[in-house]
Amino acid sequence: MEKDMALSPVVSMQHISKHFPGVKANDDVSLELYSGQVLALLGENGAGKSTLMNMLVGLYRPDSGSIYIRGKLQDIHSPQDSMALGIGMVHQEFMLVGNMSVYENIVLGIKDLPFVPKVEEIRERIIALSAQYGLQVDPDAIIHNLSVGEQQRVEILKLVYRGADILILDEPTAVLTPGESRELNKIIKIMLSEGKSAIFITHKMDEVIAFSHKVQVLRRGKTVNTCDTASVTPKDLANMMVGRDVLFTLDRCAFNPGEPRIALKNITVENPIGSRPFLDDVSLQIRRGEILGIAGVAGNGQTQLTEVITGLLKATKGSLLIDGKDMTNSSPLSIIKAGVAHIPADRGHSGVVGDMSVGDNLAMKKYRTHEISSGPVVKRGLLRAFADKLIKNYVIKTPTQDTSVKFLSGGNIQKTILAREIDSCGGILIAVYPSRGLDVGATEAVRQNIILQRDKGNAVLLVSEELEELQMVADYIAVMFEGKIMGTKSVKETNTEELGLMMAGYGGTI
Ligand SMILES: Nc1ncnc2c1ncn2[C@@H]1O[C@H](COP(=O)(O)OP(=O)(O)OP(=O)(O)O)[C@@H](O)[C@H]1O
């Protein structure tokens, strides 16, 4: 009997289909998860991964098909229903309330909470669970003061507090530093040893190999393969996902830089509440026809660096020159006019307007140009043709250009931002984590496109946490640590070890 229990799946989704206007997001998909196991769910952007999981937690209802939890047929109408069955999900975009504390977020929405909650008991339980799983968080911290990695710990803690033993993690590592990803791996291992199980969505093949027991690959809403992780290589997986081999090398012209387009001289940005400045005497230049990569663990000043260049943050000291002209602390609009395009790190808050259509989001930076306007009048026909061209070139998966951006899959929202910014780039491109959330095929395409910008003579700043990406794409790499530039190295003359040491604050010369 016990043996049978162990062999029957904790989650069994059978013949699930779900359509949205103009798309069949899931088409007769079946999925099984066993106790103590991690199932990696893979697939291209828009393949239907998040949709399938949203049905398991009651956010969407399947059009057809059945869901069995621990062998019993269930009708899951809401996240409360799924929680009662022990299923919890950490979403692609976090769902925490920013101006509330950690513990308030953890108990928010629990139905049987007494009218006057016993705050001390809740706090003690949070502290005990934090210790049990190595999830360090301060119960009284306010969410918007926490790093992304810390916020994710709160999301996980929220689930274990509510007794979830089936965890769904939708691209949990897309926004984490490599160190934080390793922490997450440890937490998952502790959970598995307690008989919990997990479904893990990721676009990073090495994580699939490291974290999961089984892999299921979706393509255009259908399952194309389910197999044991031990039997596949990252290359096989990439091939299953996109239906062709993915190149891991990129074409580029010879490096032939021109004059500096951007020059930062001794830029300092004070941090009013921190012990060290955000940026500490930073000097660098980006030349025409050059990709300057910025390496470093997130939180070492990279965001502030790009915000100073794009006019979103004021420098306390130092100067910013664009094409030799002093643009220190100029407005974002005058910096855009000087030719600077910006792919921001936080696509949820500053990249798109969710309620606006895909077409309007793509055209947002073109309204004043003759490409879609004649004088002050926007020509709708030109705008539509322009948006269709970008949707095609960037392979943005959307039913029509009139669909609201908020209905696109995570990766397709990212592609919308990339398309708009790269297309409107007036010679200087500031790209922050451009491949975040993209599938392997789209990652390859965006990297190739960034190199194309350089080959065309544009100046590119590429911020990435993946050394491998920087080594593949950039010409020079500057390493940031605690708000300082530790050194700038030619990609050809450095190696992973040297860069890694500089990222940890050792060595480096300019
Ligand atoms: N609420 C919705 N309304 C309309 N269409 C939707 C909605 N949610 C998802 N879709 C569509 O369903 C398809 C599958 O989307 P889903 O978010 O499941 O993809 P995904 O595999 O998670 O992709 P990604 O890797 O980019 O996150 C997409 O074409 C998407 O536009």
Ligand SMILES: [Mg+2]
């Ligand atoms: Mg998704």
